[in-house]
Amino acid sequence: MLTRGNTFFSRLFLVLVSGCMLSIGYYSFSFANQLTMIPEKTYGAEQARKVSMPAKRWVTTDHSRHAVLQQEFLSPEDVTKACLTCHNEASRQIHKTIHWAWTDPADSEKLMGKNGLTLNNFCISIHSNEPRCTSCHAGYGWKDGSFDLSKEESVDCLVCHDTTGTYKKFPTKAGYPVTKTTKFGKKTFQPPNYTVIAASVGRPTRANCGACHFFGGGGDGVKHGDLDSSLFNPSRDLDVHMNAEGANFTCQRCHSTDAHFIAGRTYKQPAFTDRRSLLEDDLVKRISCESCHTATPHALGHKANDHTDKVSCQACHIPAYARVKPTKMYWDWSTAGKKKDGKPYKVMGPHDKASYMTKKGSFVWEKNVQPEYFWYNGKMDYLLVTDKIDPNEVVKVNSVEGDMNDPDSRITPFKVHRGKQPYDAGNMTMAIPHLFGKDKGAYWKGYDWNKSLEAGMAAANVPYSGEYGFVGTEYHYPITHMVAPKEKTLACDSCHARNGRLTKLAGFYMPGRNSSGVVDFIGWFAVIAALIGVVVHGVMRIISKPKEQ
Template identity: 30%
Template sequence: MRKFILCSALVLVMTALSGAAVMAAKPVDNDGDGVTERSDCNDNNALIYPGAAEICTDGLDNNCDGLIDRADPTCTAGVCSDADGDGYGFPADPSCSYTQEDCNDTLASINPGASEVCDNGVDDNCDGLTDTADPACGTNPHASNTWQNYPLDCLSCHDQQFNEMADSTHYWWVGDTTEMANQNGTLQGKLTNSVNSYCINILGDWPVCGKCHVGRGKRPDDPQADKTNIDCLACHNEDYAMARTRLADGSMAPSLAGVENPTAEELQVLDGYTQNINAPTRKNCLKCHAFAGGGNAVKRGDLSMSGTDLHGATLLEGTDNNSDPNFDVHMNVMASDLKCQSCHVFQNHKTIGRGSDLRPTDDLARGSEVKCVTCHAGFDVDGGHAAAGANRTDADRHVSKVACQSCHIDHYAKVATELNRDWRYSHDGTPADGTNGPGHPELTIGEDLSPVYKFWNRLSDNYLLGDVAVIDPETGAYPTSRPIGDINDGKLYPFKYKTGVQPMVSSDSKLVALDTYEYLAGSGDVDQAVQSGLVNMGYPSTEPVEWVTTDTYQLLNHGIAPAANVDCAKCHGDLDLATFSELDNLGYALKGPKAQICSQCHREKNLKSDHPGMHNHVDKGVGMDCLFCHSFSRQEERGGISPCDSNATDFVDTNPFAHPECSQ
């Protein structure tokens, strides 16, 4: 009995000592911000810890004092911020240059100097009054405008705005380039030298291609095109934008404007366009941007609008009337209901944001990128996703190398989009010999597609008219647009991949600007269209050509699904390490045979068969850098030991692997 009691006592003592050892363990600093979990009010977000600077517009208690944003005294002690770049900020006191305080410092369209939009449910001008409650909505300053005096009525009050528009890429269709590998710093754009895998180039076809220009009919480089050629209503009256078309005299206006003797009712409609002026709606923008390429959703693949497609099918859903968050959570009319300019913020009629296949940068001061963190603050740093929800911790490992779109656009072409265009055939598949008259070329379309992923450093190599075309051995096609980057340079982005079959001069390998007016609105004969295009380029009409395949990658930005839909398995599914995957194609492949890689550290062991198992076991201790197993490093972002470090022997203790990167 005494022996039993003694043994029991020893067990109790050992248990107590074991518990004490656990309690005495070193405190953990999960987010690496220098403050341990015992003192840090959020140890999963490196932006949050006692002593941190309070960010006054991110909805977080950054300094752990229990006060958030403007409730924190530090946000009223001379902290100057203009997060949305609209010229108004917080606070408005002598320590800052802002004469008035911005009531919403995340949206540039909302500030004390903005005009009140009278039907959007928002206090746009920060006076505490919304829509019709605002005196600014009590009278219509445009009530006396008439169609007969358009746009002179507009010019009489808005000459500055006309000058701003006349200096924009939206009007000129060319602009300065800052992110092109091909002739960067030159003027490039669709009016002159850009070439794509859709309508190729505008040469010879202003009448059709110019239908979406924000002018009243003339090319912007026409000597007779003065400020009266700017069409304000294309952006500032939704009904006008939807009715606008090319008239017989070459001007752009609603068809009513071409009626010889309009009735009083018809004149009233025309006058109404000039009298009802509003901020641009999605329809104003999508009338051109969703119908680029010749039909709804044809070109971009991530933009669409309700209506009909090229084949006459009725489309019941689109970004303009979207009530399904899975279609586009940002433009969902039942939730965010964002306007295009909420992200593509305009200043002085210049905007930000462009795809990888576009050339000019509209606003050189602000650049081309629309940044998600303008609204989703803090999600671009380690710990930002974890702070927003316990199930998002894995995402924080990716933010330095994976763009938001790659996770949040799980598929595109929610309305069918074009995947290939062959000018040799008419839309019905018959030869384009003019027998059936003018029309659209043959298209291959697809819907509910998975993106193609590529690394992009925000530089693009885009073909220009007159360039020598060079085949890409990776795709076997002649590129018209390529995002530049690789696993060591840039972030991973999702793209639409698209091909086209178009003519090329045999003697010098220059893509031919096929005369699309001849094809789309003239004879419909592809041979005549090619010959006319050759002449437009300065070649004889008999110059030999050959038909080649071109291709392009187009950045996907729209069609964001709810965050809960993000599925890591779309990239990190049950991939066996022995199977060459899409991730391997992107540069994630092992740098040598699996057994040889693992034998750096292990003598004999059952090797992990999947990616999660492998990565979980190398995250032990201070961690191993990716360079032990792959041809790239993430040591700068994640720390750990590299095979090039002197203490690499902490891991490598059996068969050292030759790492050529360490000798470079």
């Protein structure tokens, strides 16, 4: 039999082992809790529904009853003049926005923007290509660098406020619709009935915004990856906010508007700088997820709430982009210009998309694409056409700002579009090609890169050496649309794994991805000690059990 002292130490040992087991059990439960699905009712989502349900959109005027609109309009500018008789500040408000000037209002030097000296690696620049590019401008007549940006009647009210669905700009007419029935590719464009359209104007819909933003870069889904025509009427699986049977958000539901200034990121200005929610301040713009869902969007006590200071909501809630329609992932201009039998030609590839075109070179399209992840504080840095480059390195046409030590940075998903485009080999700068036009300098007319670059650089008022080459480039687009339903968000082990999504983000320890010899030793020691304790305790209980008399 055990002595009284032995019994004391046995019980003390039992207490220690029990404490160890409870600790292991607690942390095991905590880890398991992280792996569970987010409960259906969550604090942040419930609060969001309470504060951000759209109010009924009361109509306070019937435009068909305005005498000034009951006329036969000879030009779209005449429609704008009629609108300005009542909305007499509208054009001046629009003139102050990036939608009009195509330069960033936050940039005092006016270098940042399509009409500035920035580039992309799609169609590269609007300079000398205006009649084609400005088919998506909110104005009329921007056909070259002489366009008067101060004219109020040049603002296109209808492109944003048409509710009939019949108002269409023609792709090559510098922002104008057609005046007679005209074919362009597979589409036929009809001249608009300005009287009917003007009498039916209303608040912008997703169709108005998408007519330009879903087709940027020359086609459906080309540029952004998370913006394409599938969002005109998305399913719940594609976007929980825009789903017609759900919240059915318009674009301005998040991109809130003040005097025609639409909230969102610009070249110099982040989309938002204030992470407060509408619960804290009802004047906060709804451009961030936290605006509606708060910084603790999950169930109270849920481990996922501990991630929101380092991980963006989009990182988990947008597991892939281009989920319905493919997006362009690679564009090689260096292969352009090849002909068959002396004529331009096209080769179709996967997803029923062109893999080669004489006019534009080689493409790679992808669908259901996994994003790349970067630390992002809402700011981007942009290369200017005048900046020096190293042609032996991949040139970042724009780059993501932020790092893990920046309190404003979050791990954020991006589309990275890669390609090859021309550069000035003499000046070691990027180059602007003149692509569109009927003159011999237009590349799509004469297929002469040297003449094309000479004309394009002259239009941008940038020197050109007369020597050119092609260099690899990257362009980064933050992924913020196509928010999946909660049951299709990323599981924890999508990132917390050795070969998870965040393998390229270094400099910090992540459970499941990284290993530590000391931590592993302590953990296994605790487990083994607990097992030994249980066995020893069981044996001691058996030995110390009083014998039956």
